Amino acid sequence: MAQPLIRLEDVSAGYRHRPVFTHLSLTLDEGRFAGIVGPTGSGKTTLLNTILGTIRPHAGRVLIEGRPPGRTRSGEVGYVPQLETVDWSFPVTVEQVILMGLYVNRRWLPWPSREEKRRVAAIAEELGIAACLHHHIRDVSGGQQQRAFLARALINRPRLLVLDEPTAGVDIKTQHDVLHLLEELNRQGITILITTHDLNTVAAHLPWVICFNQGIVAEGPPREVFTRENLAATYGGELAVFDHDGHLLIAHAPATHA
Amino acid sequence: METLLEPFAFEFFRNGLWAALMVGALCGMIGVFIVLRGMSYIGHGLSHAAFGGAVLGYTLNANFYVGAVLTAFFAALLIHQLSRGGKIKPDAAIGIVTTAIFALGVALISRVRQFTQSFEAALFGNILGVTSTDLWVIGAVLVVTAVGLFLFYRPLLFSTFDREAAAVFGIPTERLQVGFSLVLALAIIAAMNIVGVTMIAAALIIPAATARLLTDSFSIMLLLSTVLGALVGVSGLYASYHFDAASGATIVLFGAGIFILVLLYHHLRERLAVHEHLHYHDGVAHAHPHTHDGDHAHRHEVPASLAAPGQGAKAQGRSSEMKVRYKKI
Numbered sequence: 015m016a017q018p019l020i021r022l023e024d025v026s027a028g029y030r031h032r033p034v035f036t037h038l039s040l041t042l043d044e045g046r047f048a049g050i051v052g053p054t055g056s057g058k059t060t061l062l063n064t065i066l067g068t069i070r071p072h073a074g075r076v077l078i079e080g081r082p083p084g085r086t087r088s089g090e091v092g093y094v095p096q097l098e099t100v101d102w103s104f105p106v107t108v109e110q111v112i113l114m115g116l117y118v119n120r121r122w123l124p125w126p127s128r129e130e131k132r133r134v135a136a137i138a139e140e141l142g143i144a145a146c147l148h149h150h151i152r153d154v155s156g157g158q159q160q161r162a163f164l165a166r167a168l169i170n171r172p173r174l175l176v177l178d179e180p181t182a183g184v185d186i187k188t189q190h191d192v193l194h195l196l197e198e199l200n201r202q203g204i205t206i207l208i209t210t211h212d213l214n215t216v217a218a219h220l221p222w223v224i225c226f227n228q229g230i231v232a233e234g235p236p237r238e239v240f241t242r243e244n245l246a247a248t249y250g251g252e253l254a255v256f257d258h259d260g261h262l263l264i265a266h267a268p269a270t271h272a
Numbered sequence: 273m274e275t276l277l278e279p280f281a282f283e284f285f286r287n288g289l290w291a292a293l294m295v296g297a298l299c300g301m302i303g304v305f306i307v308l309r310g311m312s313y314i315g316h317g318l319s320h321a322a323f324g325g326a327v328l329g330y331t332l333n334a335n336f337y338v339g340a341v342l343t344a345f346f347a348a349l350l351i352h353q354l355s356r357g358g359k360i361k362p363d364a365a366i367g368i369v370t371t372a373i374f375a376l377g378v379a380l381i382s383r384v385r386q387f388t389q390s391f392e393a394a395l396f397g398n399i400l401g402v403t404s405t406d407l408w409v410i411g412a413v414l415v416v417t418a419v420g421l422f423l424f425y426r427p428l429l430f431s432t433f434d435r436e437a438a439a440v441f442g443i444p445t446e447r448l449q450v451g452f453s454l455v456l457a458l459a460i461i462a463a464m465n466i467v468g469v470t471m472i473a474a475a476l477i478i479p480a481a482t483a484r485l486l487t488d489s490f491s492i493m494l495l496l497s498t499v500l501g502a503l504v505g506v507s508g509l510y511a512s513y514h515f516d517a518a519s520g521a522t523i524v525l526f527g528a529g530i531f532i533l534v535l536l537y538h539h540l541r542e543r544l545a546v547h548e549h550l551h552y553h554d555g556v557a558h559a560h561p562h563t564h565d566g567d568h569a570h571r572h573e574v575p576a577s578l579a580a581p582g583q584g585a586k587a588q589g590r591s592s593e594m595k596v597r598y599k600k601i
Contacts, residue, residue: 066440093440104308104433105490114433117426118442124425124491150488176440 019044019174019205020065025074027064033072034060035228042207044173047200049216050209052226053249058209061226062178065207066093078174092167094177097159097184102152108162109134109147115169137165141195157188164195168204175199177208181215193219213240213253217262236262279513287407288399292505292523294410295466296475298417300501302459303480304494305452308432311362314351316473317370318460321347323469324377331380340461347373348453399466399509399519406465413462417455421494424448429490467520478527479504485531485538504530 020042028034034057042048050058063069064076067083076083078091092115112134113126121127126134138144141161146154151162160180167175180196181189189212197219200206210216216223217236225231225239225248232244240262245253256263279285299315306314322344329339347369354365421428431438431445439445460472467475483496508523515522 068436068439091440093437095434095437099434099436101308101433105484105488105493106429106433107489110429110490111433114426114430114438115441117430117438121426122423124422 017044018042019046019079020207021075021077022064023075023077025064025071025076027060027069027071027074028057029060029069036073038074038229040224040230042205044205045200045203046222047196047206047220048208048222048224049220050207050224050226051211051213051216051248052231054211056227056248058226059178062176062207062209066091066176090170090173092170092172092175094160094163094167094175094180096179096182097156097163098179098182100151100159100163104151106151107148108138108143108151108154108158111151111162112138112147112165112169115166118170133169134165137169141165141168155188156184157191160184160188160192161195164192168199173203173205175204175206177206179210180208181210181212189215213245213264214262217264240264279510284400284402285509285513287402287404288509288519289506290407291399291402291410291466292509292519293502294407294414295463296479296501296503296505296523297498298410298414298459298501299463299467299472299475300479300483300497300499301417301421301494302456303476303478303501304483304490304497305428305432306456306476307480307484311366312477313363313366313473314348314456315460315476317351317366318344318347318456319464319469319472320374321370322457322460322464324373324375327377327380331384337461340464341457343373344457344460345454348456349450352449352453398468399523402466410462410466413458417459420451420455424451428452467523471520471524474524474527475501475505478524478531482527482531482534485534500527500530 018041020040022038022040025038025040026033026036027038038061050061052058060069064071065078065083067076083091113130116126116130116133121130134147135144138147141164143154143158143161143165146158151159154162164177167177175196177196180192184192193215196206196208208220217240221235222233223236223239224233225244227248227250231248232239240255242253242255245255245264252266254265256265303315306312322340325343325347326336326340328343330336332339350369351362351365354360354369355362360368427438427443427445427448430441430443431448435445463472463475479497479501480493482500483493486496487493504527505523508526509519511517511526512519512522
């Protein structure tokens, strides 16, 4: 039986004295590939930040593999931020971005060791970005940028990989490439948690979904969770669910204007 | 030749030159982190806060420099705390905190009115009044800063690039911020008497911004900015002697002149360099090597495969004169 990797027990969290969610309990088993969906302002990012330890809960307990976030073994949690938050004019190459993943290991010299360079080359090769290692981060394609940040998160071989909106701001082809890559990483044993707005992407690629709106509305496989009722409870509006040749499709319900 | 070497005969000039060299390098080094964090005016603000602190320290019979350093350090931490929540942006926090402390200093000056200490040097800089003790202090700050940046280069780079991710990866971003604030406060006090409160922002920003135009590598930017800062300091001071102009102002003008030259070079290089990106014209999306020629236009060879039917040999790739509008996607 799979062990829980993430456990939230009766957690209330938010900013300053304004809680975004209260009394939340959540368990994510090791080996899961799960997506958190919900409308803007539902608290998805707050939940992610609470799990990552960048927000301290007002009440309750957060445990990653039995330890509070921040006290996990170094490199055990990999994180990929939203690409839209990255400063693309910052003077760094793809190689330097990946190297940052190793900066948690104490080394007083600024330049990378031979071993660090080898590890960067290996992970870049694995993710298919070896050819653009020396390019400025702004000068590579959206897919390569996403892979560079994935490589930074994966270089320490984490057990948990957390991605904030990995499908935002990239074209459909890149979205599919990234999700296929995540599926492959999940097959290799990495537990993956993402947030996304794209319900159809979740339905097509993710085996587990958490509908979230200041609390968990429903969780489970998309086919069980994506019902009109659950989606209405999550988004507050009418969404239609279709089955097209075995594929689950979610769309706006036709508008009814008087 | 004698005229050129004339200023070196004076000790005050030699001391000033050393001070300009070290303060220039120091500001160039620290400026990289400030510019890349989008907090360019922190230097301007903190120097004002340091001035307020110096006056406060003096009226409390404390050491001029201790008051200035402590106040600048406190102000840097306060700015960081205020802007953390996101509701108050760093520029607003800088404006509130530092102006308030500066105002306190001005209010104290206007109330007490009898000062034996000259605050003019702090306001406008007095590079030619540098003593050997000043040189030792500036040298010590430079060494501490350089060693600190060398040892903490990696976590500082990560937290400057992506603070949130750095914290998740286990970088102690809060402690780093405190350390950086302290170094920044020390650097500002070291530079205050040289370039003056009113010019310190330029000394911090110009070398870093110039270096950014010349490179896409962080480490090279850091080295270039340090060298540029030192170079501008020395050449600006030297020029100020011959032009008989205020030294702080000449140094800043020299820096601004180099920035303009580099900007022109950067602009020309961008325009003239053959590069490739996906673009549209005639409704066709394509990419091929080309150079730009005027706003929203570029020149290139028209690939035969893209020539519109019936346009003849000219459009089929022989001419390089065709000017097309393009839309970058």
